[in-house]
Amino acid sequence: MRLLRTELSRFFARRFIRVLLIFIVLIMGAVVAGVAGSSSPVTEEQYAAAQEAAQRDYELNKQMMDQAYQDCVTDVTSPSPSGNWGEGLEACAAILEKARYISPNDPSGYLPDQFHLRHELDTWIYLAALILCLFGFIVGASFVGAEWTSGGMTNLALWYPRRLRLLAMKLTAAVLGIGAIGVAYLGVWVGSLALVAQARGVVDGATPGFWQSSLLLCARVLALTLACAVIGFALASLGRHTASALGIGIGYALVAELGTLLVFSVLNATFPERFRLSTYIAAWLTKRVELYDYNLCLMDAVDCGNQRYIIDLTTSAVVLGGIVAIIAALAFAAFRRRDIA
Amino acid sequence: MAAVIEIENLRKTYFSLLHGKRVALNGFDMEVAAGQVHGFLGPNGSGKTTTLRTLLGLARADSGRMSLFGQPVPEALPAVVGRLGAIVESPQFFRNFTGRRTLALLARAGGVPDARVDQVLELVGMRDRGNEKVKTYSLGMKQRLAVASALLKSPELLILDEPANGLDPAGIREMRDLVRGLAAAGATVLVSSHLLDEIEQICDSVTIISRGRRVAAGPVADVLASQDKGEHLVRVRDDDRDRAGELLRAAGLTVATRDDRLVVGGVDDAARISELLGTGGVWLSELSPLTPDLESVFLTITGTTPEAGSYRPVDESRDEPWPALTTPTATTGPAAPAAANEELSQ
Numbered sequence: 001m002r003l004l005r006t007e008l009s010r011f012f013a014r015r016f017i018r019v020l021l022i023f024i025v026l027i028m029g030a031v032v033a034g035v036a037g038s039s040s041p042v043t044e045e046q047y048a049a050a051q052e053a054a055q056r057d058y059e060l061n062k063q064m065m066d067q068a069y070q071d072c073v074t075d076v077t078s079p080s081p082s083g084n085w086g087e088g089l090e091a092c093a094a095i096l097e098k099a100r101y102i103s104p105n106d107p108s109g110y111l112p113d114q115f116h117l118r119h120e121l122d123t124w125i126y127l128a129a130l131i132l133c134l135f136g137f138i139v140g141a142s143f144v145g146a147e148w149t150s151g152g153m154t155n156l157a158l159w160y161p162r163r164l165r166l167l168a169m170k171l172t173a174a175v176l177g178i179g180a181i182g183v184a185y186l187g188v189w190v191g192s193l194a195l196v197a198q199a200r201g202v203v204d205g206a207t208p209g210f211w212q213s214s215l216l217l218c219a220r221v222l223a224l225t226l227a228c229a230v231i232g233f234a235l236a237s238l239g240r241h242t243a244s245a246l247g248i249g250i251g252y253a254l255v256a257e258l259g260t261l262l263v264f265s266v267l268n269a270t271f272p273e274r275f276r277l278s279t280y281i282a283a284w285l286t287k288r289v290e291l292y293d294y295n296l297c298l299m300d301a302v303d304c305g306n307q308r309y310i311i312d313l314t315t316s317a318v319v320l321g322g323i324v325a326i327i328a329a330l331a332f333a334a335f336r337r338r339d340i341a
Numbered sequence: 342m343a344a345v346i347e348i349e350n351l352r353k354t355y356f357s358l359l360h361g362k363r364v365a366l367n368g369f370d371m372e373v374a375a376g377q378v379h380g381f382l383g384p385n386g387s388g389k390t391t392t393l394r395t396l397l398g399l400a401r402a403d404s405g406r407m408s409l410f411g412q413p414v415p416e417a418l419p420a421v422v423g424r425l426g427a428i429v430e431s432p433q434f435f436r437n438f439t440g441r442r443t444l445a446l447l448a449r450a451g452g453v454p455d456a457r458v459d460q461v462l463e464l465v466g467m468r469d470r471g472n473e474k475v476k477t478y479s480l481g482m483k484q485r486l487a488v489a490s491a492l493l494k495s496p497e498l499l500i501l502d503e504p505a506n507g508l509d510p511a512g513i514r515e516m517r518d519l520v521r522g523l524a525a526a527g528a529t530v531l532v533s534s535h536l537l538d539e540i541e542q543i544c545d546s547v548t549i550i551s552r553g554r555r556v557a558a559g560p561v562a563d564v565l566a567s568q569d570k571g572e573h574l575v576r577v578r579d580d581d582r583d584r585a586g587e588l589l590r591a592a593g594l595t596v597a598t599r600d601d602r603l604v605v606g607g608v609d610d611a612a613r614i615s616e617l618l619g620t621g622g623v624w625l626s627e628l629s630p631l632t633p634d635l636e637s638v639f640l641t642i643t644g645t646t647p648e649a650g651s652y653r654p655v656d657e658s659r660d661e662p663w664p665a666l667t668t669p670t671a672t673t674g675p676a677a678p679a680a681a682n683e684e685l686s687q
Contacts, residue, residue: 006450015437151433154399155490158427159451161398161418339400 003160007173016146017139021181024135028185031127032192039115039200050110058104065099115201118210121193125217128189129285132225136178137249138242140229143174145242157340167335171233171328178229179222186218220284227324234331240341252277271309277323283316343411345498345529346373346396351405353391353553365391366402367553373531373546378524380540380561381533382635383550384645389533392550393429393502409498423451426496428487428504436476440467440486443475444493453493461489466515480507488516499523502533517543541565541635551643556662561635568633568641573611575603576627577618588621589614604631 011017072085072092085091147153147170160166197203235245257276264272271291273279283289291309353366366388373379383389394400396407398415407414409421434443444458462471465485470478478486484507491499501520505513513536520530520543534540540547540561547564549557557564577585579601586596586603594614595606605614611628618625639645 002452003450006446009449010435010446013438013442014435146435150435151430152435154429155434155447157399158397158429159422159447161415161422163398337401339394341399 003166003169004173007170008177011143011173011177014143014146016142017177020135020139024131024185027131028128028189028192031124032189032196035115035124035193036196036200038113039196040112041200042111042114046111047107050107053110054105054107058102061102062099065095065102069095069099115193115197117194117197117201117203118205121190121214122217124193125186125190125214125221126285128186129221129224132182132185132221133228136182136225136229137232138246139178140174140232141236141245142242143177144170144233145236145240145245148236148240149242154340163336164332167237167332171230174229174233175226179226182222182225186221190214190218217285224281224284224320227320230324231327234327237331238334274309274311277320280311280316280319283311284313284320287313343375344372345375345410346371346531347406347408348372348392348396349406351392351395351407352403353388353395353400354403365553366395366405369405369550369553370555371548371558373529375529376524376527377545378520378530378532378543380544380547381531381550382535382537382540382547382639384643387550387643388553389550390430390502393427393500393533397427397429397500399429423494424496425498425500426491426494427500427502428491429500429502434475434483434486437474439472439474440478440489441471443486444471444490447490448493451494457493457495461492464492464519465489466512481509481512484508485512488519497528499528499530501530503535504532505534505536505539513539537635537639547635549639549642554662557642564638565633565635568638570606571609572604572606572631573608573614574599574627574629574631575605575614575618575625576601577603577623577625581623584621585618585623588617588623592617602627
């Protein structure tokens with residue numbers, strides 16, 4: 001536990017982590033300010049004006065349709081119909097039929113833009129997930145990578161010869177540190193957006209069920225952040241350099257994510273997206289991803305709805321957890337066997 | 342005296358995709374007795390640091406046996422690590438941490454009281470600079486910080502790899518005093534260094550490694566004595582030099598000229614030289630025994646004596662054990678191969 005406490009002190013004392021933390025807090029500030037700036041509170045006058053405008057447009061549309069019907073009847077009953085309306089009075093009846101569906105407009109479409117918490121919070125939490133995952137990956141990689149490049153790992157190994165325990169404590173410190181930052185970040189992120197919605201947007205529909213669902217989404221974001229942190233940590237430990245993890249991460253994004261899609265498309269594999277990690281990440285966040293094979297639909301002229309590949313929460317958890325476990329196991333095995341330089 | 346460090350037939354090979362196989366340790370042996378200051382010498386690339394890294398569990402040996410405090414390592418390292426302090430290859434620290442924080446983090450994790458941090462900073466002369474960031478330190482100050490980290494645990498065994506690296510003359514003297522002080526307090530110190538005059542001054546015994554094998558080991562005095570050929574430096578008036586040479590050669594002694602002096606060999610007692618010259622009417626200005634220093638002994642034993650106009654490849658050194666100096670208990674006089682003795686006299 002002494003080692004863990006020390007590693008936690010080292011984690012929060014590192015300047016790189018502090019700078020990165022300031023950076024992501026600034027991003028959060030910019031996002032919240034942007035949402036607040038683009039959302040305006042609605043006055044009673046604005047709402048009344050919106051209702052009036054909606055009613056006006058409704059009546060205008062209705063008048064236009066009535067006029068069109070009259071023009072149609074006049075034309076088709078004339079001695080020399082133009083043919084623009086179709087054949088006979090049946091064509092004009094179709095206009096009447098369409099006119100039946102004209103309904104008064106929703107005044108919300110006439111109001112200034114407003115941040116709607118229930119409808120939009122998930123989207124903003126996905127953005128927080130992207131930021132936190134990158135943060136976790138880079139910080140996880142740097143926390144061990146800097147030890148390798150600075151020679152600090154030699155120092156540590158001289159003090160703690162139980163190598164697996166040493167790396168495990170270091171990883172635990174990174175996970176706890178990043179986890180604590182992740183919890184605080186998500187809390188402030190969601191709390192700020194809720195306040196913005198309260199002050200300048202719409203909070204209708206923010207039921208206890210909605211908050212429970214949002215909380216679970218935040219928990220999944222946190223788990224994903226920690227998974228990214230473990231992967232970054234493990235890759236940097238395997239490569240003995242922070243840059244090796246970043247290189248593999250960028251290389252994977254450029255080559256594997258696009259490459260697998262291209263290769264499996266060329267090979268005519270069905271549902272090529274199922275070979276991409278990003279698909280499972282999306283499924284983890286949204287609880288379910290459905291992949292459609294549009295080629296199959298076109299060729300067989302069948303219902304696309306039946307030709308789909310479903311990735312649910314369990315599947316994505318197994319795949320993502322398996323990848324994290326394999327990379328971490330490789331890092332620990334290498335650390336146990338290899339010379340520490 | 343019980344051995345604190347024992348290494349037997351240690352082998353270590355490095356493999357590289359680019360450079361293939363390289364044997365770093367080829368059956369290396371070493372023994373360091375308790376309470377001694379032991380010098381560990383060898384040319385660049387001879388395997389010194391690999392030995393220390395392997396002993397301390399940083400590298401895995403291919404085969405061989407090692408023990409610290411009588412316990413086999415690396416298996417027993419967790420049990421003995423609290424009794425040893427080490428610096429290997431000029432350790433680096435986080436540049437943005439202060440020296441004090443660097444030591445405090447190590448101390449806390451190792452269960453060492455915080456007060457010890459100030460003590461070791463004082464010991465290495467860094468008390469007033471402890472609150473400055475490591476990135477502001479000079480090479481010598483970083484080295485002092487490294488030594489301080491090795492001293493944190495008040496170790497019974499201190500292993501120092503090039504501790505004087507980057508130190509100024511005052512720092513080197515302080516390091517010498519520190520090592521002596523630790524030894525006087527009962528600690529065992531293993532020092533790897535290329536500063537041979539320092540090693541000669543502070544060490545009780547030495548091990549010399551060359552191309553991964555032990556080529557000599559024993560008390561410093563014995564290692565020096567192994568190359569002592571009973572030579573003396575003789576200075577007489579310039580006008581008498583030729584006459585003195587003739588007199589000494591006539592008595593069966595070997596005589597060579599070095600600058601304005603004569604190097605006289607083959608005589609056990611200096612009084613014999615004085616007697617021969619006095620009898621021949623030549624008066625001595627200076628007469629002193631020509632004892633080899635550790636540098637010349639090292640160069641001879643490792644076969645790395647520089648030759649004018651040629652450059653020795655870094656991996657090229659002699660790896661044949663010096664017969665009389667391959668056990669730490671060797672105490673006898675000269676027994677080196679004739680060829681090597683000739684090498685020394687060149």
